[in-house]
Amino acid sequence: MAKRFVAIWFPHLLTDWLVIRRPELQHLPFVVAAPDHGRLVITAASKTAQAQGIHAGAVVADARALIPDLQVFNNRPGLAAQLLSALCKWCIRFTPTAAADLPDGLLLDASGCAHLWGGEAPYLDDIAARLKAYGYHIRIAMAGTIGAAWAAARYGQPVSVIHSGHEARTLSALPPAALRLDPLILERLQKLGLSRISTFIEMPRAVLRRRFGPELLYRLDQALGREDEALQPLEPVQPWQERLPCLEPILTATGIGIALERLLTVLCSSLQQKGKGLRTAVLKAYRLDGKIEQVQAGTHRASHNVAHLLKLFEHKIAAIEPDLGIELFILEAPDVEDVAPQQETLWTTGCSLESIGLAQLADRLAGKAGAPAIRRYLPLPHYWPERSIQATASFTEKPVTGWPTDHPRPIQLLPRPEPVEVSAPIPDYPPMLFRYKGALHNIKKADGPERIEQEWWLEAGPHRDYYIVEDEAGRRYWLFRLGHYSGSEPPRWFIHGFFA
Template identity: 40%
Template sequence: MKRVVSLYLPNWPIDRWRRRLGDAAPPPDRPLVLVGRDRRRRILTACGPAARALGLRPGMAATQAHALVPDLTVLDADPVGDADALERLALWALKHYAPVCAADGPDGLAIDATGAAHLKGGEHDLLSDLETRLGAVGVTARAAIAPTYGAAWALARFGPERAVLDEGDVGRALGPLPLAALRLEPTLIEALRRMGFETLLDLEQRPRAPLTLRFGPEPGRRLDQAYGRVFEPITPVVEAEAPRAERIFAEPIGAPETLERYAGLLVEDLSARLERAGLGARRLDWLCHRVDNRIEAVRVGLARPVRDRVRLTRLLRDRIGTIAPGFGIERMTLTAASTLPLDWRPGASDLTGPDAPDVSGLIDVLVNRAAADLYRVAPVESDVPERSVRRTPPLAPPGPQGWNSDWPRPVRLFRRPEPVETLALLPDTPPAWFTWRGVRRRIRRADGPERIYGEWGRSDAEMWAVRDYFQVEDDAGDRYWLFRAGDGEDARTGPQTWFIHGKFG
């Protein structure tokens, strides 16, 4: 199923200027606008949030804006610079998220994330990571993912925040959106409104022939693109300096064995380029351009830089089943989207030491064949159990923090503690029984309490917080990790309710 991301940057020109000015930028609460020329008129081309709150809008005359807001901060618009920066942002997204990315000027990106979202932990995590990274550098962003780019574009601008739309929900989600969600010209939108059309559902329910006769083919074409009845191609941005191999075919190909053979030939060409540059590939993008202008994309991630021809060819061949050749493929490109110097001896691994066997090949197969988000668990300096672990890449070197062996921890730690019903004498006696998920278990043995205090530096609510943990064993021999929220005496330390936080074995 096709999955396309639309990234919306509502304040892109303003955010660029603020990043360029750095500390000299005006404060966020001061109205800021960019001014350009429309023939002989000077008009606003972009308005910051504070300026919009005062009623200023793009397209307004600069003299009128000055009259409405006397203390307005005015900067010169730079549309060429904005477009170039958007292209660079598309190249950045190409490296980090998916093999097919394109700038969608003047305020967005189009990203074909089909088959690539698992590398970020799933679609929700991909959108969250995209918005968080841009927000950290001062760029306001909203993202949505849908089966078509038209639907994703509409949701990113007019739908809920961080929308993830499944294929069967396109009609329900798009129906109530305004006409501006169809990417039509403002004059055409105004003409449709004069005729009584307000939402996409109003247009969708009308017969197509009278609509086309009155307003031309554009409303129908945009509707078909949004609802998935007409394919909308995305022309990907290409990084010129990235190592790349290409094959163009005189006749379209489509047989699986033919795709396998040319995958091997592309790897041969690319590996030779990587070897000359002294590089290894960390990520491969395999693009198959079909005769109907569609692109079938495969992204392969690698645990460490590699240019081994056999391994790379095997990883690509494992993904051939995800390629739909359609009426045939006329061009193939294989790009090393991410590379690093290859400067260690073969067989070494950072997993356990310099003499450990190299397991990076196994990791690559598991991640790419099973579309799994593979990671290791590393310790974090924190007494609170759910904060004492973090995810790290599979081959990341061990950090300075080691595991604390003073008290054993359960093999399975729940994502969040679950409440249980129990009976125990206060303050330090373990429970005699507990009921969890509808099953009552009698406790035969128990050890504890292990007292854990809240991290008062994080919030005032944890200033007095206390947890008393007990390791308990039931009649069946299963061992659990229970805790009481509170010390059993002082109400400030917690409500004295019981939870289960993990299971041993």
Template identity: 40%
Template sequence: MASPPLALLVSERGTRRLAAVDDRARALGLFAGQKAADALALVPDLATFDHDPAADRAALEALCDWCVRFSPAVAIDGEDGLLLDITGTDHLWGGEGAMLVDLVARLARWGVPARAAIADTAGAAWGLARFGEDLAVVPSGGQRQALADLPVAALRLDEAAEAQLPRLGLHRVGQLYGLPRAQLAKRFGLGFTTRLDQALGAAAEALTFRRPASPWFDRLAFFEPISAPEDMARVAADALALICARLEAEERGAKRFEVVLHRLDGQAFPVRAGLARLGRDAKRLAKLVVPKLDKVDPGFGIEVVTVHAAGVEPLAAVQNGLDSTAGAGLDETLAPLIDRLVNRLGEARVWRADPYESHVPERSVVRAAPLDPPPAAAWDPDRPRPVRLFKRPEAITALAKVPDDPPVFFTWRGRSHRVRRAEGPERIAQEWWRAGVAEGETGPGKVRDYYRVEDEAGGRYWIFRQGLFGGEDAPKWWIHGLFG
């Protein structure tokens, strides 16, 4: 039994209207914007459901991610379309025509009917896909002729221009070619001539891709789907070898790699690997990617694997010595270990402490990538800082002979310490050039006098007295770090 015609409903100012209709409902005279009561009177067996724009958008975004197997540059077009930049990728399918047929056939297989076109410009492809043949491939430079017989609505015009042009007898795009451009711009606005130029290739058009467009993309497709763990590991290594070979040929390296396994049902499983330094060693990358494949559910099989490289920069070849180690510094030796730690623990958990030019102790250290170049700034050797600086100073009780002297005795975490030696004070006040002062840092009226002290057991501490005697608040003692 054939399924009934279908329509989606939306409420507008208390009235239920049709938001969208399928082909069967359209053939029976129903249209978007029609009152639901009128539609049901014409077609009693009309099946209706509430329109859910958020779900439609989520489905379109999922479809956009699925299309990455055809091109790394995919943009969402309105509420029902996608634009793919297939420059440099169509040869993987044996040409533009074969690629277009494969794309539409895969969509139809999963219940997504689509019309598609390939042209030099996004505007021409948009118009041909919606108003031309079901599948259209325009030869390079042929968009002018291909668009000539299409209605003016194929130019993506605004509603006013699209409604006014037919009243003037201008029904086809080709009728606009010979008209004076200045008069068209004056009558319909610059947006009209811009759309015409974009479709014909006389004006550039910027597209917002869901993922940043990158030429560093490659793809592997299989005659039969794969699902065995060893097969997935092998094809992931093969895909990395492809992109690394391209990087080596152009003397470049990358810091981030992504291998995406595309399942038969359209689900995509990205597996990412990052490097501490620029690299293009496929074997080393495979060791980082393969352990993460155990989280990939192959389902009924993986049919396509794509690989992307990001953070690509020039990378010159390095000449090793006869023992294969000469010329390799400490950083090169540590790089594989750091890569494994970063990919296992996360980039935010593997870092190096670097000095930062600031008088405030809490701001004198910043986190940096483990193998980043060392900063030019350094701590003043005459003002040493503790090996371990606490995230927040801890309160202590201390006893000093006179108010400005270092303490002779202090208690920290319930344990008493008698001071044997002390150096200081080093006075640290606010950084007046900063607009604001964070909580816990030195601020107005929060002058600190720091002392380096050593107790009778040999422990060395960095303690300070906050506040001045005779001020608004009584001075308090704190411990801020340990010297080893």
């Protein structure tokens, strides 16, 4: 597939943006200015101001001598970059690879995209028409290289299509500035009377290198395709991604569901062929008004089962606001893992940690209650209870050690032990009753103590004597006494967990 690139130039980016926000400025002369060495210097001038001789680089005081009622707006640092970033995201509806070209342009990798619009000319016309409808003045060009597209957008026709192999012919008629050269090189070319690329494009390379250095040849080779030039997209293209352009804008939840099912079918088929499954899926809906609606679903186990993934998105579709309509859907899988072949047989097996049904249930609960509502813990090789477990979001992660079998552990461990008031008959005896959060619990059964020492190589401190106790209602708790009865201070009691 031949490479095709699109360059978009916004000659009035900042002033167009101001007119979009304040339509009353459309036919008035105004400028954007910034302080420079004690003077206000114009950084951008509106089209009306330019028609009256005001251009970037002029001093505001001089400009007001020409136009007394000239309006001046303060320049916002970084505004151009923010605008180009937003426009770059908007262009993703036309190509997955879009990059900002500071200070006033965009670059798109349109390889394999134009046929969806019926050809390259209609493709460019659609982009140009939409941007102009928003209020931006633009020039746009498509070519087989970034350099040729950039040159044609700024120095060629307002909408230009340069067919592959015709870059040299197009560039020949343009000025040297079309090659993105340093101003010093341009000045040197001008002094020698080389006012068109055609005047030096056929010169011996050794002569050009000796007179102008390597940059001229490098830029010329980039524009002619002899040197590769890569785009740095604003958003890296996900390796697992599917796009679905809509012939007619989608306005209903039913239409969104149909689009999602088509995307999932294609994406899951590709994943299955590679032995992969997704852990996270992101659906992006690009609206006609330029806004992007986005919903996300996650799984506890890598999956490429379309029916299951559709269920995870069911209640999220209602959150997508189509407004005037959705023209493009993109489904991405940013988090992908291997899926073992034998895992597919688990769809019909009973419930276990390896069961797909369990993973599906966890996914649905997480989708409704939030991912933090689903918790799984693995044992760690530590004696101290707070260090003996770790949380994990994966069903496939394996523990480094086993759960203790000689002493039972509570199903719910408090993040931090909480103090309780205890009545105990004599040292080393279990308590008879305890008060926790204002409630009194009479203990009917007790087992213990189990002494757990601090891990001295990690932290110093007194030991704990743990008891499993059961109150009159049959509820079981994990209590411990911190320290000994002997000494100047009495021991303290804490509750640390709850049994089922």
